[in-house]
Amino acid sequence: NAGVTQTPKFRVLKTGQSMTLLCAQDMNHEYMYWYRQDPGMGLRLIHYSVGEGTTAKGEVPDGYNVSRLKKQNFLLGLESAAPSQTSVYFCATGSGGYPQETQYFGPGTRLLVL
């Protein structure tokens, strides 16, 4: 099993360009999350989804959109990239079944916006 995968691993964008980050999971988890990690700030929640067709805003949603058309995929979109969106992006999943459960993280996508 691949677990949680993220595509691409690294990307360079110019200001104003758009792109979509893909998170895919084969764990049959209902819950999926997108975080961004910045130096000195830890991981901050951008958006999350508790099931196919549902999404919700996290702490730092501005400038991002998400979609969960299929249970196994969670897409994070940047419509018009800004240098402030330079970051490492992590996807995570969880079954939501029990409170002590960890979240399962993908390997991260490093995004550089010039």
Place this chain on the structure above:
Amino acid sequence: AQTVTQSQPEMSVQEAETVTLSCTYDTSESDYYLFWYKQPPSRQMILVIRQEAYKQQNATENRFSVNFQKAAKSFSLKISDSQLGDAAMYFCAYRSLFDNFNKFYFGSGTKLNVKP
């Protein structure tokens, strides 16, 4: 939203010695979970240890243990017999039991260096 604070941006320890990483959090809730994650240079997030707030006994996983002080809202991680492979970023995280969406709140991280 709950806040999680890691006041030590970077720490160093000699191989085979013991080091303690600090974490404090702010919450008005009575029950919750706390986690420590390790992030090596590969960037993969690895669960190290977890603790439920209503359990008074401190969690232990091999060389890793916690000192959980509920009244002080403190959750420190002790690494005994430090190894070179322990060098990584360590994140403390909080999870409410009253949150149906299982959201985690992370601290800013502590970078641990292990000296041979």
